[in-house]
Amino acid sequence: MSIVPDASSPLPSPRQTDSPPPRRPHRRVIALFTLLLSFLLPSVLLAAVGKSNVNVTGYVIDLQLDPANHAMTATAQVTFTAPATISTAVFELHNALKVDKVTDAAGHPLAGQRGADTTIGVVLPAPMNKGASATFTFHYSGTLTGGEDGPVEGLKLASIGDPISYLLYAARWFPMAGYQTDRFTAEIHVQVPQGYRVVGSGSTGAPHIVGGLEEYDFNWTKPGFPGTIIAGKFNEPMAISGSTNVRIYLTDAHKDSGPDYAQTAAKEFDFLSGLYGPPESSRINIVELPDDTVPDYWGPEVVAIAGARIADRSNFRLLANTMAHQWWGSMISPASFNDAWITNGMARYSELLYVENVSGKSALQAAITDVAAGALAYDTIPLTSAGTLDPFSPQFQSMTLDKGAMVFHMLRWEVGEDAFDQILKSVLSQYTDKPVRSSDFEKVAEAQSHQELTPFFAQWLDGTGAPQFTDKYTIYRLGNNKGFRTIGEIQQDLDLFNMPVELSVETEGKTEDKRIDVVGTDSQYSVDTFGRPRQIIIDPNNWVLKNSSDLQVRVAILRGQQLVAQGDNPGALAEYQKALTVNPQSSLASYRIGEILFTQRNYQAAANAYRDALRGDDDPKWTEVWSHIALGKIFDVTGQRDRAVNEYRQAVQTNDNTGGAINAARQYLQTPFKRPDAD
Secondary structure (H helix, E strand, O other): OOOOOOOOOOOOOOOOOOOOOOOOOOOOOOOOOOOOOOOOOOOOOOOOOOOOOOEEEEEEEEEEEEHHHOEEEEEEEEEEEOOOOEEEEEEEOOOOEEEEEEEOOOOOEOOEEEOOOOEEEEEEEEEEOOOOEEEEEEEEEEEOOOOOOOOOOOOOOEEOOOOEEEEOHHHOOOOEOOOOOOOEEEEEEEEEOOOOEEEOOOEOOOOEEEOOEEEEEEEEEEEEOOOOEEEEOOOOOEEEOOEEEEEEEOOHHHHHHHHHHHHHHHHHHHHHHHHHOOOOOOOEEEEEEOOOOOOEEEEOOEEEEEHHHHHOOOOHHHHHHHHHOOOEOOOEEEOOHHHHHHHHHHHHHHHHHHHHHHHOHHHHHHHHHHHHHHHHHOOOOOHHHHHHOOOOOHHHHHHHHHHHHHHHHHHHHHHOHHHHHHHHHHHHHHOOOEEEOHHHHHHHHHHHHOOOOHHHHHHHOOOOOOOOOEEEEEEEEOOOOOOEEEEEEEEOOOOOOEEEEEEEEEEOOOEEEEEEEEEOOEEEEEEEEOOOEEEEEEOOOOOOOOOOHHHHHHHHHHHHHHHHHOOOHHHHHHHHHHHHHHOOOOHHHHHHHHHHHHHOOOHHHHHHHHHHHHHOOOOOOHHHHHHHHHHHHHHHHOOOHHHHHHHHHHHHHOOOOHHHHHHHHHHHHHOOOOOOOOO
8 A cells, every 4th residue: 555645744745845834743642552352262272373374355244333432343254265275364453353253154163363463363174275265254343443553553544433434454454364465355234323424345326224224335346455444424425517426525524625626536537547548447436534544545436535635725646646546556456565666656656647737847847856855765675675664664655656656757758658658558457456566567568668678677676776967078169160069978876777868958049858878887978969058967857766966955854754753853853964964055954953943842943943944045935934933933932922923924925825824924923822732
């Protein structure tokens, strides 16, 4: 899976490393205790169990939700196969859920035990041979408030309550195996009190009453990942005329955002369908998530977005990324986490393609700059080794999302637009409802482009690092007023590098663009122009992931933001100082330092940092308005109201309302900022 961070928060966003922070979010609470859970065992306990060792192929689940008591009760019929001979079948299940019993297909009770983590081992009546299939039925229940010790530390992936209950596939709320790699079918029946609507994959029609509860039925018959259920007090789903296949489910808190969001969703769905062809289902349900869980999540037919992001009209990129997973993640999936760059990277690049579509190439270039920083932030192991990382870690996310996106961006340049489009469509058609490996993708790319791409994939999938280009050249005047010849050499520091690079030669009359094959550390070129060259730029359109001092600053700031998100302020300060070492004028680095010092109530040092931001390079522009607001807050806290008012007025005078800055400044002009109580 991919989790796309919120671009409007002070946490790092792989899309936008310089996003402004109007306020700090609450930190997710991590449980400080371990729930002691086990089944009722009819025979001996297992001494220990490991990770899942089966392949689940299908489910039939009966689920009852009790939002008033934060409770659920479920029965899950699980059909699975053995990839090797086994005597114990191991599954994963959320720690807060208690298994009452497990039975085989004949109804006989089976023995089992909880592992130290989310695993459950079930003793088989007899060894199960490789390729054999079996069906077990799990009876289980529990309370889920979101504060329990879940499968991913620090993330709320399951919670039952009002007005929204959500059970995300990643929460392991049903016995599962092979998270996001083993595809399965699912028939799920969900019972909820009247007044709730339920969203899942493969709705079979309107709900019906069963025992005083409303039952919603879902049946996803294609192998995939249909394990996300969201129930809430949603209003009647919204749609726009002509796009009734895209529906928006919102609570009262965000219903006013529905019409605009439905318009955006329909446009993005049409754009992506035009690029890749229709997804597996023409029905897309955009559904609201609470703000204290992940910013986004997806399943077949399901695009879940946190409510605050739905209300933010500028947050269309998050929606595009999440919707793209209907193709890249749902239609095809990675064979292993070593192959996750294909789906995560293409979902990110789909987002960028939509940016290019609505805002032009200059907007794409700005977005690529930020994505390149994410690509290099943790570029220490090859993309094809990403499976060694925690899939929810910043390292895995940055590599598979951002470096993956850059691989697709560079492939587009390498093979050309037509071949690139055909590669994507061919991969989707050949591997529909199947897992895809990196080697599979490479074969399709070579077949569709008719090019030998081994050097390209060896560099960007199996290697690390990015070239840092320098250019040495000499300009000669040609005889008989025939113009000028520039003879030069592109140098870079990766000995095995082998890729075409764009060279732009700007003259007084026009610009000459030439494609240069850069092989090894030194590559010669010759360009003839009528006018005398005034400037020569290597890779002017940012087609290649390359290193530079500017990118080093961005990487350090991104890593600092991610350390702040993990609660490591000293580590973050060290990264921001690295950025200032490379560029002492970096307004963003100074601003981020001020943020940390302000939260530590080191007001004098924070004020100095914000003033450094104002005296810096003003990149990004919003650092000016938010630095004035931050200084105003410091003056309010230290009892200097006149000076605070002056800063808020200067903020308003910038006429920059990025992140609601002017609105915040006007609020503080009316009511002084007050320091919140200490945690």
